[in-house]
Amino acid sequence: MDLLQRIQRWYLINCNGDWEHSYGISITTLDNPGWWVKIDLQETCLEKAELTQQSTVERSFTNWVSWHIKNQQFVAFGGPENLDEILSYFLNEVLPQQGDPKFKYRVCIPLRDYPGSIWRLANASIVNECQLKILSFFPPEDSASYIIHDENSFKPFEELKATSLADAVAVAKPGDIITVTIEEHLFSTNLGYTDTVLG
Structure with a gap:
């Protein structure tokens, strides 16, 4: 998977119907020339991440990088050909070293007998x-x-409750590693919250 796909997945894994309205990722150009990258860490597994000192590497006028974390934001600058180095540093160094394994993402797992209907x-x-x-x-x-x-799912849900909710089997179990996808209708639910569906 290339760097662009990987940063897209980082963004997706944090989209939950709420986070993306306040936070996100910005990649823009500088006039000296170069790149400026900002990645919001609030309400993610990196919200406690720290890079207390700004790290700067200057190799030439067009080959340089600088990054730090301030106010729960990863901020990086680099030369015109250093965007991949910036994204690599974030994904290969910051995320694995500072991602909080205790941070909990709330997800929806489909029920095996009710695919697309009940999570x-x-x-x-x-x-x-x-x-x-x-x-x-x-x-x-x-x-x-x-x-x-939706309403079509309500009948099987009622049937499920009539038997036993505890017997409902999800397509994954604790300990399973799952890949994130987004189910559009869960983002527009009237339940007062939205979730990322995994499959």
């Missing part, structure tokens, strides 16, 4: 820029631990 909420932790590890599911007996797609 079960789970907590997950970061593995890398595109994968999460399922830690635990929300309580199976609590109907608030499930998300339904």
Whole structure:
């Protein structure tokens, strides 16, 4: 996977219907010439990351990099051909070394017998820029631990509750490594929250 795909996956893994409205990634050019990269770390597994001193490497007028973390933001500058070095540093150094494994992402895992209709909420932790590890599911007996797609999903959900929510089987289990995707209708749900669907 190339660097552009990897940074796109980092962005995607943090999109949850809320985060992307306030935070994100900016990549722009400088007039000296060069690149300026800002990556918001708030409400991500890197929100506690630190680079207390600005690190700068100057090789030539067009080959240089500088980066630091301030106010929960990774900020980097570089020469016109150093954008890949900046993104590599963030993905290969900052993320694996400072990603907080205790930071929990809330995700929806489809139920095996109700694909596309019913999901079960789970907590997950970061593995890398595109994968999460399922830690635990929300309580199976609590109907608030499930998300339904629409009115057509309500009937099977009622049937499921009539038997046993605890017996519903998700397509993944705690300890599984999953790859993030986004299910559009969960972003427009009226349940008061939105989630990333993994599969």
